[in-house]
Amino acid sequence: MLVDDLRMELTPEELSRRKLLGLVGSGCLAVFLAGSGAAIGQFMWPNVLFEEPSKVPLLRPEDVASGALTTFARHKVFLARAPGGFFAFTSVCTHLGCVTNYDQALGKILCPCHGSQFDLSGRVLGGPAPRPLPRLELTLEKGVLVADTRKFVEPDWVFKV
Amino acid sequence: MAEFELERGADARKVPLRLLFVQADERPAVEEEDAQVVMSFPHLVLRELIAFLALLLFLVAISLLFDAPLEELANPDRTPNPAKAPWYFLGLQELLHYYPPVVAGVLLPGLIVGCLMIIPYFVVNLERAPLWASGRVTKVIAILLGSVGLVAVLACSGAHPLWPAIVPTILIALLMVLPGLLGTGTRTLAWIGSRSLPFWIFTWFLAVGLALTVVGIFFRGPGWTLTLPWRDGIYY
Amino acid sequence: MFGTLLNRLIENRVFRSIVRHGFPDSNRNRSLASFTNFFLHLQPVKVRLKAIEFTRTFYLGGLSLACLLILSITGVLLMFYYHPSVPRAYDDMKDLEFVVSQGVFLRNMHRWAAHLMVLLVSLHMIRVFYAGAYRPPREFNWVIGVVLLLFTVLLSYTGYLLPWDQLAYWAVTVGTNMARAVPAIGEEMRFLMLGGHTVNENALIRFYVLHCVALPAALFLGIAIHLWRVRKDGGVYVEPGEGGEVRG
Numbered sequence: 345m346l347v348d349d350l351r352m353e354l355t356p357e358e359l360s361r362r363k364l365l366g367l368v369g370s371g372c373l374a375v376f377l378a379g380s381g382a383a384i385g386q387f388m389w390p391n392v393l394f395e396e397p398s399k400v401p402l403l404r405p406e407d408v409a410s411g412a413l414t415t416f417a418r419h420k421v422f423l424a425r426a427p428g429g430f431f432a433f434t435s436v437c438t439h440l441g442c443v444t445n446y447d448q449a450l451g452k453i454l455c456p457c458h459g460s461q462f463d464l465s466g467r468v469l470g471g472p473a474p475r476p477l478p479r480l481e482l483t484l485e486k487g488v489l490v491a492d493t494r495k496f497v498e499p500d501w502v503f504k505v
Numbered sequence: 506m507a508e509f510e511l512e513r514g515a516d517a518r519k520v521p522l523r524l525l526f527v528q529a530d531e532r533p534a535v536e537e538e539d540a541q542v543v544m545s546f547p548h549l550v551l552r553e554l555i556a557f558l559a560l561l562l563f564l565v566a567i568s569l570l571f572d573a574p575l576e577e578l579a580n581p582d583r584t585p586n587p588a589k590a591p592w593y594f595l596g597l598q599e600l601l602h603y604y605p606p607v608v609a610g611v612l613l614p615g616l617i618v619g620c621l622m623i624i625p626y627f628v629v630n631l632e633r634a635p636l637w638a639s640g641r642v643t644k645v646i647a648i649l650l651g652s653v654g655l656v657a658v659l660a661c662s663g664a665h666p667l668w669p670a671i672v673p674t675i676l677i678a679l680l681m682v683l684p685g686l687l688g689t690g691t692r693t694l695a696w697i698g699s700r701s702l703p704f705w706i707f708t709w710f711l712a713v714g715l716a717l718t719v720v721g722i723f724f725r726g727p728g729w730t731l732t733l734p735w736r737d738g739i740y741y
Numbered sequence: 742m743f744g745t746l747l748n749r750l751i752e753n754r755v756f757r758s759i760v761r762h763g764f765p766d767s768n769r770n771r772s773l774a775s776f777t778n779f780f781l782h783l784q785p786v787k788v789r790l791k792a793i794e795f796t797r798t799f800y801l802g803g804l805s806l807a808c809l810l811i812l813s814i815t816g817v818l819l820m821f822y823y824h825p826s827v828p829r830a831y832d833d834m835k836d837l838e839f840v841v842s843q844g845v846f847l848r849n850m851h852r853w854a855a856h857l858m859v860l861l862v863s864l865h866m867i868r869v870f871y872a873g874a875y876r877p878p879r880e881f882n883w884v885i886g887v888v889l890l891l892f893t894v895l896l897s898y899t900g901y902l903l904p905w906d907q908l909a910y911w912a913v914t915v916g917t918n919m920a921r922a923v924p925a926i927g928e929e930m931r932f933l934m935l936g937g938h939t940v941n942e943n944a945l946i947r948f949y950v951l952h953c954v955a956l957p958a959a960l961f962l963g964i965a966i967h968l969w970r971v972r973k974d975g976g977v978y979v980e981p982g983e984g985g986e987v988r989g
Binding site: 418420439443445455457458471472474 | 585598601605610728
Binding site: 540605 | 804849887
């Protein structure tokens with residue numbers, strides 16, 4: 345025989361008590377689920393990363409060639425001499441993050457993935473790249489030019505020595 | 506609604522009283538009672554087994570004949586030229602050549618998946634009425650105007666004219682209006698004429714996807730420049 | 742002689758406790774074979790003859806499932822030799838090639854079956870669309886099917902990184918940079934996918950776990966629901982107006 349709870353007679357007090365308990369119960373469940381979700385989310389964000397340091401030493405100022413780019417493949421940085429100073433910019437394409445190559449014969453920077461082209465100061469000459477290759481902040485530490493691959497500066501910024 | 510007869514009799518074991526109300530959202534299985542059926546075991550099971558074995562045989566043969574590609578160890582400092590995604594993403598990668606990543610990498614794929622998901626909830630998809638059932642002149646004009654507009658958008662919106670989409674668009678628009686212009690005299694024309702609007706939209710989508718993927722797989726080389734597979738080989 | 746031996750094997754208490762029906766030589770026993778067997782219970786006892794014609798469905802859905810089974814078996818076997826770390830992952834590929842018996846064959850099989858599965862699932866979707874099989878009451882099953890296609894592509898894509906060769910590395914770099922283009926949350930999304938700022942060992946282990954555990958589990962669950970709904974909606978879709986007779 346079915347015990348039909350739908351036809352059970354309940355007093356108004358019983359009804360309101362059930363409603364309250366139901367509300368409290370589902371509230372607790374919701375808090376628990378939200379907390380678990382947040383905790384799992386936090387878990388997925390590592391607090392310590394074993395990645396390359398963002399500050400990378402490049403060259404002594406007097407060793408930088410003029411009229412051509414110096415490529416630092418390992419750090420994905422191009423270094424160039426400007427009138428009265430130096431500037432460095434990333435070799436990571438602003439389109440989809442491929443590493444661009446400096447073509448000395450053409451005097452251009454070419455991206456192998458989707459055909460973007462840049463001039464020797466990182467400005468876009470053609471292809472799908474939406475922005476020029478961003479310039480990196482340069483500093484002089486112990487007589488060596490050091491670029492910070494996470495600190496971007498204005499596109500006409502030049503480090504004067 | 507299926508026709509039915511209400512049978513009555515005194516002996517419930519011989520003449521059961523059938524009270525069946527067939528609702529509007531009836532299951533297809535209810536509809537046909539005269540269809541030929543066979544026992545799943547062995548008829549279906551055997552077919553499945555044969556299909557599975559044929560597939561297995563095919564895969565074994567392919568695996569013995571062709572080795573899966575393996576290049577040198579990953580080198581984060583040197584991007585190979587060209588750097589191609591797996592083949593099923595090359596349509597999207599081809600799009601990336603024309604549109605900025607937000608459009609080609611996020612907006613369009615999201616739109617495609619969204620559209621695919623809501624297909625069964627559109628009235629036009631459920632009716633699937635033949636396109637040329639009525640309104641011939643208006644429809645010819647509408648299709649031509651619509652496709653010209655679409656071609657104009659595809660030609661001007663990207664960094665280059667989007668040829669892998671423009672060509673299929675023109676071809677399909679021509680096929681669509683063919684019965685409208687020539688009538689449905691021959692069998693081929695009649696077949697084309699009896700296709701519905703969702704048929705054409707989906708076919709267009711497939712044709713564009715296929716064209717983009719084929720161009721991406723076979724016709725793109727270093728620097729994503731155009732190459733000819735019979736002259737330069739296939740880059741991957 | 743053979744017949745009596747077979748009978749001896751089948752007609753005893755132990756075998757009957759495992760397989761609960763007699764030899765499938767009567768329609769009753771055949772029904773019971775479908776009905777009482779765990780692996781066959783997804784199928785109805787009887788099917789319409791025209792629903793199982795090869796040219797109706799080309800068995801595309803079934804063959805996709807077959808690919809998945811082959812992928813699961815070869816995948817589990819490959820896992821015995823695979824370390825998701827840099828550069829060990831790549832070394833393991835070389836080991837499969839040179840020092841593991843049948844290593845190349847299993848890797849080939851896994852790779853080609855994965856490509857074939859993406860193709861078959863796509864073709865299955867196309868076939869279903871042209872048949873109009875997404876119409877009520879099957880609308881939601883179509884949506885599940887689209888999700889299954891996405892899972893299939895994601896599985897293939899996460900697997901693509903695991904050999905840790907140039908092809909894998911740059912395909913994934915380009916792919917994850919697309920995620921970066923999402924407005925506002927793109928950078929965070931990419932960080933979550935990779936577990937870092939670049940494609941490195943963290944990314945490898947994330948893709949590995951997704952590829953070997955999370956996505957297959959989700960895919961199998963999705964397929965179970967997909968097939969269950971196909972069954973509930975009356976099996977393979979047949980146009981309502983189509984006649985009941987089969988030629989031949």
